[in-house]
Amino acid sequence: MLHLVLFLVFGAICVAGAINLLVQSHPISSALSLVVVMASLAVEYLLLGAEFVAAVQVIVYAGAVMVLFVFVIMLLNAGVEERTKGSRVALILGIPGVLAGGLLVAWVLIERTGTATVGLGALPGFPKTIGNLLFHDFLLPFEVTSVLVLIAIMGAVVLASRPEPKNPEKES
Amino acid sequence: MNPTLPVGADYVRILPEIVLSIFGMAIMVLDPLVDEKKSQQLLGGLGLIGTLAGLVSTWIMAQSPGFAFWNMVQVDGFSVFFHVLVIAIALVLILTSYEYMAVQQLRAGEYYGLILFGLVGMCLMSSAVELVLIFISLEISSISTYILAGFRRRSATSSESSLKYFLLGSFATAFFLYGVAMMFGATGSTNIDAISAALNSGKVPLLAYVAMALMFVGLGFKVAAAPFHIWTPDVYEGAPAPVVGFMSTAPKAAAFAVLLRIIFEANAPGRFWLIWLSAVLSMTLGNVAALVQDNVKRLLAYSSIAHAGYILVAFAAKPELGAPAVMFYTAAYAAMNVGAFAVVSHLANENERYVTLENYAGLGRSSPILAGTLTIFLISLIGIPITGGFFAKFYVFSAALQSNLVWLTIIGVINSAIGAYYYLKIIVVMYMREAREEVPVLPIPLALRAALALTLAATVYLGVVPGRMLTFVQQSAQQLLQAEHTSAREQVGNAAVPRATQ
Numbered sequence: 001m002l003h004l005v006l007f008l009v010f011g012a013i014c015v016a017g018a019i020n021l022l023v024q025s026h027p028i029s030s031a032l033s034l035v036v037v038m039a040s041l042a043v044e045y046l047l048l049g050a051e052f053v054a055a056v057q058v059i060v061y062a063g064a065v066m067v068l069f070v071f072v073i074m075l076l077n078a079g080v081e082e083r084t085k086g087s088r089v090a091l092i093l094g095i096p097g098v099l100a101g102g103l104l105v106a107w108v109l110i111e112r113t114g115t116a117t118v119g120l121g122a123l124p125g126f127p128k129t130i131g132n133l134l135f136h137d138f139l140l141p142f143e144v145t146s147v148l149v150l151i152a153i154m155g156a157v158v159l160a161s162r163p164e165p166k167n168p169e170k171e172s
Numbered sequence: 173m174n175p176t177l178p179v180g181a182d183y184v185r186i187l188p189e190i191v192l193s194i195f196g197m198a199i200m201v202l203d204p205l206v207d208e209k210k211s212q213q214l215l216g217g218l219g220l221i222g223t224l225a226g227l228v229s230t231w232i233m234a235q236s237p238g239f240a241f242w243n244m245v246q247v248d249g250f251s252v253f254f255h256v257l258v259i260a261i262a263l264v265l266i267l268t269s270y271e272y273m274a275v276q277q278l279r280a281g282e283y284y285g286l287i288l289f290g291l292v293g294m295c296l297m298s299s300a301v302e303l304v305l306i307f308i309s310l311e312i313s314s315i316s317t318y319i320l321a322g323f324r325r326r327s328a329t330s331s332e333s334s335l336k337y338f339l340l341g342s343f344a345t346a347f348f349l350y351g352v353a354m355m356f357g358a359t360g361s362t363n364i365d366a367i368s369a370a371l372n373s374g375k376v377p378l379l380a381y382v383a384m385a386l387m388f389v390g391l392g393f394k395v396a397a398a399p400f401h402i403w404t405p406d407v408y409e410g411a412p413a414p415v416v417g418f419m420s421t422a423p424k425a426a427a428f429a430v431l432l433r434i435i436f437e438a439n440a441p442g443r444f445w446l447i448w449l450s451a452v453l454s455m456t457l458g459n460v461a462a463l464v465q466d467n468v469k470r471l472l473a474y475s476s477i478a479h480a481g482y483i484l485v486a487f488a489a490k491p492e493l494g495a496p497a498v499m500f501y502t503a504a505y506a507a508m509n510v511g512a513f514a515v516v517s518h519l520a521n522e523n524e525r526y527v528t529l530e531n532y533a534g535l536g537r538s539s540p541i542l543a544g545t546l547t548i549f550l551i552s553l554i555g556i557p558i559t560g561g562f563f564a565k566f567y568v569f570s571a572a573l574q575s576n577l578v579w580l581t582i583i584g585v586i587n588s589a590i591g592a593y594y595y596l597k598i599i600v601v602m603y604m605r606e607a608r609e610e611v612p613v614l615p616i617p618l619a620l621r622a623a624l625a626l627t628l629a630a631t632v633y634l635g636v637v638p639g640r641m642l643t644f645v646q647q648s649a650q651q652l653l654q655a656e657h658t659s660a661r662e663q664v665g666n667a668a669v670p671r672a673t674q
Contacts, residue, residue, distance in 0.1 A: 108378050140241040141305045144296065147193060148312050151289050155319035158282045
């Protein structure tokens with residue numbers, strides 16, 4: 001029972017943080033609401049019995065990634081973002097569409113599985129199991145991820161480097 | 173018990189990916205060491221050797237079919253086909269880029285490196301039988317194309333193209349990933365064989381329908397099928413012309429390979445109307461919008477949406493008829509579209525100045541060779557006999573007819589007729605209209621000649637003697653559809669599987 005209550009409470013905090021992220025107009029406020037989302041997600045993972053994922057969530061996302069986010073925002077000295085009206089179509093079709101899609105998925109999930117809570121450690125979420133999966137069964141995806149990261153770095157180098165205008169007079 | 177370490181056969185079965193990564197890294201390391209003037213030739217040449225080595229290693233890989241890395245990767249006729257296809261497309265792309273990069277004065281190093289790394293992703297997409305690996309390789313292929321699209325750094329449209337592609341592409345990937353998660357929830361596995369077993373064993377969970385729909389959104393974006401096609405014209409207009417030829421064929425072919433595996437091998441539930449609707453929308457929207465374009469790159473962008481629609485028609489057909497038709501179509505489309513873009517990128521000249529339809533006026537006189545080759549590619553895109561495009565369309569529509577999809581076939585044929593108009597319009601402009609302004613046509617360098625000859629040969633070969641290709645795709649489609657029966661046996665000790673006959 002306590003599990004379910006905690007789960008619902010942190011779920012509500014998570015959703016509230018996500019909405020606040022979108023509503024805030026200053027990048028720093030958005031980034032800090034993202035921290036709230038990440039941290040409450042970590043608690044949700046913990047309640048689902050995935051203690052390793054929860055720890056990683058806190059260390060990597062709420063910790064490292066968010067620090068980078070905040071650093072970049074502060075270095076760029078980003079100010080309050082401009083408010084645009086946004087497109088009407090998005091407003092008229094988008095919000096009901098998202099609501100309908102969300103309700104459909106929620107209905108399917110409840111219909112199929114019912115609500116149940118999982119005790120801490122009831123599912124195989126131990127670091128040992130995960131390590132075995134990651135470095136044995138999923139060894140190839142794990143290694144291939146390095147190519148993905150390499151491409152991302154190359155992309156950053158290509159797109160962020162200063163273009164060299166060879167023929168300045170032809171530049172338009 | 174599975175062996176704890178991968179054995180030799182495991183590595184042989186991903187040999188093309190290993191070879192391509194090694195060449196990609198070699199280019200990356202050599203780039204700062206070589207003189208900038210020579211880098212174009214040297215690194216491009218290295219890229220070319222890399223793709224050739226990739227083809228050779230694909231041949232070696234084809235000698236040992238089976239599973240590798242604990243059911244992550246499956247080598248069969250199907251994956252070999254798509255390996256050869258995407259690597260060959262990249263080979264032609266590199267041949268085309270040689271001159272293009274010099275004319276546009278772009279940096280060479282990362283460009284060729286990214287092509288090879290992107291190929292790693294596309295190759296893995298075609299052989300992966302595990303949704304997690306498919307997702308990662310899909311990301312490799314997508315991210316490298318996002319970057320390649322933005323390579324014309326001095327042009328604002330190129331940056332726009334890259335950014336739009338990136339933002340919408342990430343959004344679509346999220347849909348795919350959500351679908352994968354749902355599929356895991358529905359079947360308890362991310363392995364395609366296991367999913368197929370779970371879905372075929374009685375009642376299909378409702379969640380699997382949602383998962384299927386979400387994954388289709390993600391992959392539909394990658395193949396530019398309507399209604400997920402909005403990005404296509406803008407991205408194709410801004411990206412470098414040879415890259416457009418590449419990204420309208422190679423990542424698409426890989427995405428179609430994934431769709432084939434998910435839809436046919438896993439026997440995805442509730443796919444029919446989803447695909448039917450998307451096919452009709454893609455064909456109609458693509459062809460109708462192409463009618464009013466006067467930028468050749470935009471026109472070909474809409475045409476590629478339409479062609480994605482034709483391919484989707486085959487997905488609605490019966491698996492044993494649809495799968496070979498899809499494979500044949502992707503190959504034929506790759507040959508003609510890469511060829512057409514090779515011509516476009518040669519004519520584009522510095523800063524891609526000459527890409528409107530008007531610039532093609534009088535080309536028949538100023539450069540008969542280019543006009544002639546482009547005409548053949550366009551004829552093939554229309555689907556007129558003696559070209560690959562004809563048989564591709566023929567197999568798709570006959571597969572649809574034999575599956576009793578009469579209405580879909582009628583809509584498809586009407587659309588082909590509409591499509592003929594705008595392709596013929598380019599031919600008419602080239603031969604019958606006088607040039608209003610002088611468009612300089614550079615001499616055609618050797619590499620581009622080779623690229624044009626290769627694509628032309630492939631287009632005509634598929635149009636004149638499609639028999640061998642057809643038997644091959646039918647065999648490999650057969651292997652794909654029977655895969656779930658064999659995998660159960662091989663799951664026991666897959667790494668030590670003896671060399672099965674191909």
